[in-house]
Amino acid sequence: MLLRLGAAAVGVELLHLAPAAVRLPPVKRHLARRTAGYGDPGHIALTFDDGPDPRGTPPILDALDDLGIRATFFLLGAMLERAPDLGRELVLRGHEVAVHGWHHRRQYHPAPARDLRELRRATEAVTDLCGARPTWYRPPYGVLTAGPALAAHRLGLRTVLWTAWGRDWTADATGPSVYATARPSLTGSATLLLHDSDCTSAPDSWQATLAALPLIATHCHTHGLTLGPLRDHAIP
Known part of the structure; x- marks a missing residue:
């Protein structure tokens, strides 16, 4: 009996973890392109996670204004509760707001x-x-697990990950390093992950993101790609 119960528990855990496979590059590219964030071949979706943050978000918003770019911001409920004015400002400035959960934790x-x-x-x-x-x-x-995936579906949310990142959360990140890391994946149809907050990253790491934005914008212009929010990305 104990063995059967143990096997059942393991089975439940495996089913819960199964959706996390969409993060694996081969699965993203071939089997889960919608969830990965592949969209319009002439467009790159610009997304930011972990805000809104009173220190990182305002300068990034100002930089995006200067560049004439809009983005999608995946907000943490706990951060938004502390800075609701920033949440409203995101929308007033023409950006798209999305959900990153309440707390930033793995749901294994x-x-x-x-x-x-x-x-x-x-x-x-x-x-x-x-x-x-x-x-x-x-x-x-x-890390997409079954519980949040089903909850998102029930709430009418579409789950999307990313296809490119700049590792802007690390202590040694710089604007050029963020761009150099992201550049090989900055092709048409990509979804780029950046951060406007260091709440789960190295202190002040958002400054590297800020410095990378003009480099990323120039790359897109040079390659004839538009850069903007997920709502313009035409994910099927």
């Missing part, structure tokens, strides 16, 4: 009631505090 173990409760709370916070109904959900760390 099955807890469907908790997952639905927390994701609903985060979705309602984005809707109420920003004044815009979100379309997109991105799980923390890009």
